[in-house]
Amino acid sequence: MSVVPDTTTKVTFTDNNTKFNTAGVQYIINPYDEMSLTRALELTEAQGGTVTVIHVGLADSEPSVRKALAIGAHEAVRINAEASDATLVAKEIANWAADKEFDLILTGRESIDYNGGMTGGLLAAHLGLPFVNVVSKLDINGGEATAVRDIDGGKETVQVMLPFVASAQKDLTEPRIPNMRGIMAARSKPLTVVDPGGASAKGQHQSYEMPPAKGAVQLIEPDNAAELISILHNEAKVI
Amino acid sequence: MPHFPNKEEKIHRSAKQDLFQAPDFYAIDDLLSEEHKLIRDSVRDWVKKDVSPIIEDCAQRNIFPRHIIKGMADAGAFGPQLPAEYGCGGLDYIAYGLIMQEIERGDSGMRSTASVQGSLVMYPIYKFGSEEQRKKYLPKLASGEMMGCFGLTEPDHGSNPAGMVTHFKDMGDHYLLNGAKMWISNAPFADIAVVWAKNEEGKVRGLIVERGMEGFTTPETHNKWSLRASATGELVFDNVRVPKENLLPGVEGLKGPLTCLNSARYGISWGVIGAAMDCYDSAVRYSKERHQFGRPIGGFQLQQKKLAEMLTEITKAQLLCWRLGHLMNEGKATPAQISLAKRNNVDMALHIAREARQMHGGMGITGEYPLMRHMMNLESVITYEGTHDIHLLILGMEITGENAFV
Numbered sequence: 001m002s003v004v005p006d007t008t009t010k011v012t013f014t015d016n017n018t019k020f021n022t023a024g025v026q027y028i029i030n031p032y033d034e035m036s037l038t039r040a041l042e043l044t045e046a047q048g049g050t051v052t053v054i055h056v057g058l059a060d061s062e063p064s065v066r067k068a069l070a071i072g073a074h075e076a077v078r079i080n081a082e083a084s085d086a087t088l089v090a091k092e093i094a095n096w097a098a099d100k101e102f103d104l105i106l107t108g109r110e111s112i113d114y115n116g117g118m119t120g121g122l123l124a125a126h127l128g129l130p131f132v133n134v135v136s137k138l139d140i141n142g143g144e145a146t147a148v149r150d151i152d153g154g155k156e157t158v159q160v161m162l163p164f165v166a167s168a169q170k171d172l173t174e175p176r177i178p179n180m181r182g183i184m185a186a187r188s189k190p191l192t193v194v195d196p197g198g199a200s201a202k203g204q205h206q207s208y209e210m211p212p213a214k215g216a217v218q219l220i221e222p223d224n225a226a227e228l229i230s231i232l233h234n235e236a237k238v239i
Numbered sequence: 240m241p242h243f244p245n246k247e248e249k250i251h252r253s254a255k256q257d258l259f260q261a262p263d264f265y266a267i268d269d270l271l272s273e274e275h276k277l278i279r280d281s282v283r284d285w286v287k288k289d290v291s292p293i294i295e296d297c298a299q300r301n302i303f304p305r306h307i308i309k310g311m312a313d314a315g316a317f318g319p320q321l322p323a324e325y326g327c328g329g330l331d332y333i334a335y336g337l338i339m340q341e342i343e344r345g346d347s348g349m350r351s352t353a354s355v356q357g358s359l360v361m362y363p364i365y366k367f368g369s370e371e372q373r374k375k376y377l378p379k380l381a382s383g384e385m386m387g388c389f390g391l392t393e394p395d396h397g398s399n400p401a402g403m404v405t406h407f408k409d410m411g412d413h414y415l416l417n418g419a420k421m422w423i424s425n426a427p428f429a430d431i432a433v434v435w436a437k438n439e440e441g442k443v444r445g446l447i448v449e450r451g452m453e454g455f456t457t458p459e460t461h462n463k464w465s466l467r468a469s470a471t472g473e474l475v476f477d478n479v480r481v482p483k484e485n486l487l488p489g490v491e492g493l494k495g496p497l498t499c500l501n502s503a504r505y506g507i508s509w510g511v512i513g514a515a516m517d518c519y520d521s522a523v524r525y526s527k528e529r530h531q532f533g534r535p536i537g538g539f540q541l542q543q544k545k546l547a548e549m550l551t552e553i554t555k556a557q558l559l560c561w562r563l564g565h566l567m568n569e570g571k572a573t574p575a576q577i578s579l580a581k582r583n584n585v586d587m588a589l590h591i592a593r594e595a596r597q598m599h600g601g602m603g604i605t606g607e608y609p610l611m612r613h614m615m616n617l618e619s620v621i622t623y624e625g626t627h628d629i630h631l632l633i634l635g636m637e638i639t640g641e642n643a644f645v
Contacts, residue, residue: 063273178281180315180328
C-alpha cells in the first residue's frame with residue numbers, strides 16, 4: 001500500500017526544482033491500493049482468510065496504515081524505509097513476503113503521484129509468481145482465480161493459479177469508507193514495524209517541472225480546414 | 240406531501256460531484272489526534288458519497304431520506320460520546336463535535352436527526368435511565384435499528400418549559416399520560432419518545448413512550464420552509480398508559496431536559512461550523528469561476544471583504560469549539576459557556592449563508608448551490624434548543640447574577 005499526496009494538493013517544488021515540496025501536504029492511501037484492499041476484504045469475507053496490509057514507508061505514514069486497518073485489514077506491516085522508488089519498494093516487500101504463506105498479493109496498478117506502475121510486476125518477478133496487470137474484475141474459486149484485465153480496446157479474461165500477484169484497476173470495486181466500528185477496532189489491531197532488508201533505489205529524481213500553462217483557445221470555422229492545417233504546421237509545428 | 244419515499248418514488252441522485260474542501264486557516268488540525276482526523280474524514284467521505292448527491296432533492300421535495308439512517312449509524316453519529324459497552328462509540332466530545340460538523344456540512348436536517356438521537360434520546364437514557372433501560376434501548380438506538388425523539392416544547396411553552404402542562408398520574412400499576420408536545424424532530428418516524436411531563440406534585444420527570452401505545456400519536460408538521468429533509472411533528476398523548484418501568488429514575492425537575500439540551504447545544508455549536516464551511520467553500524469556488532467586468536468576481540474588494548470575514552468568523556468558531564470540547568471532556572463546561580458557543584456560532588453560520596448567497600447572485604437562489612438550503616435550515620437552528628435571545632439572557636444572567644427571563 002502506497003501513501004500519496006491528496007488529489008487536491010497544489011504541487012510545488014523546492015531546492016531549485018529538485019524536490020517535491022511536502023509542506024502542508026495531506027497524504028492519503030493511494031486510491032488504487034484502497035480498491036485492492038477493499039477487494040481483498042470482500043474475497044476474505046466470502047471465503048475466509050485474512051488481509052495483511054504491507055506498507056513501505058516512514059512513521060509519518062502510520063495514520064494511513066491505521067486507516068487501512070479501520071477499513072478492515074486484519075493486520076498491518078510497515079517496513080521502515082523511505083519509499084524512494086518502485087524497485088526499492090518491490091524488493092522490500094518481496095524480502096518480507098518470501099517466507100510468508102499467502103494466496104494473493106494485490107497492488108494498485110500505479111501510485112497516483114509518480115505513476116510508475118512497476119511495483120506489482122517487479123514484486124511478482126522477485127517472488128517468481130504469475131502477475132496479472134490492470135485487473136478490473138477478480139474472483140477466486142478454489143485454487144484458481146479468474147481476472148478480467150483492461151487491454152487496448154477491450155477486456156481480456158485470464159485464469160491463474162494461486163498464489164499470484166495482481167494490480168488493481170479502478171473498476172475492481174468501490175473503496176470502503178471506514179465506519180465507527182472499524183475505527184474503534186483498528187486501535188487494537190497489530191501494526192508491526194519491521195526493519196528494511198537493505199534494498200536500494202535504482203534511480204533518483206534529478207529535477208521536476210510543471211506542465212506548461214494552458215494557452216488560449218483558438219476557434220476555427222468548421223469549413224476552414226486549410227487554416228487549421230496551416231496553424232498546426234506553421235505555428236504549433238505538430239504536423 | 241409524503242415524507243417517506245414510497246417504492247415508486249425515487250430520490251434523484253445528483254451527478255454533481257461534491258468538491259468540498261474544509262478551511263483550516265489556523266492549522267487547527269494539528270490540535271486534533273490522528274483518530275479525530277480519521278473519524279472526521281470518514282464522516283466527510285460518507286457525506287460526500289451518500290448525503291450530498293440526494294440532499295437537494297430531499298429538501299426540495301420535503302422527503303426524509305430514511306434509507307441513510309443506517310449509514311449515519313455506521314458513521315458513528317448516534318451517541319458517539321456514550322460508552323462502548325452500550326454499543327456506542329466511547330469517544331470524546333471533540334470526536335462528537337467533528338461528527339456533527341461533518342453531517343451538518345451536508346445538511347442541518349440530517350444533523351438534527353443525529354443530535355436528537357444521540358443527545359436528546361440516548362444521553363438521558365444513559366444519564367438518568369436504569370441499567371435495564373440502558374441495556375434495552377441504547378444498543379438499538381446506536382445502531383439505528385430504533386429511532387427516538389425528545390418531547391419538551393409544547394404549543395404554549397417554548398422558551399418557558401417550566402410552564403409545561405403535559406402531565407401524568409400514578410394509577411398504581413402504570414402512569415396515565417396526557418398532553419401534547421410540538422416541534423419535535425424525528426417525531427413522525429420515531430419508535431420511542433423521551434417525554435418530559437409533570438407528575439401530580441408538579442415535578443418534571445422523564446418517561447419513555449413507545450410507538451404503538453394506545454392514545455399516542457405523532458402528527459406531522461407540514462409546510463416547513465426549513466429542515467425540509469428532516470421530519471418534524473407533534474406528540475399527542477391522550478390517556479396513554481405508560482408502564483412504570485418506563486420512568487427515568489435518575490432525575491427530577493427541569494435539570495433533566497436542560498442537561499440533555501446542553502449536550503445537544505454543544506453538538507450544534509460544532510454542527511453549524513459545517514454549514515458555514517460549506518457556504519464559504521462554495522463562495523470561494525464561485526468567486527474564482529464567475530467573471531464580471533472581464534475578471535473573476537473574487538478580484539473585487541467587496542467580494543474579498545465577504546470572504547475574508549467569513550474565514551475569520553469560521554476560524555474563531557473552530558477555536559471556540561475546540562476549547563469548549565476540551566472543557567466538555569474534562570466535565571468543566573458550564574451551561575453559559577455552551578450558550579455562548581451555540582449563540583455565536585449559529586449566528587455566524589446564518590450570516591455566512593446569507594453573505595455567500597449574495598455572492599452567488601441569482602444562482603444562489605437555486606438548488607444548484609447549497610446556500611439557500613443552509614440559510615433556511617439555520618433559521619430553525621437559531622430558534623431551536625434555546626433561541627438566540629434566550630442564550631443571550633442566559634449569558635446576561637451569568638454576568639450580572641440577575642434573571643431577566645421573568
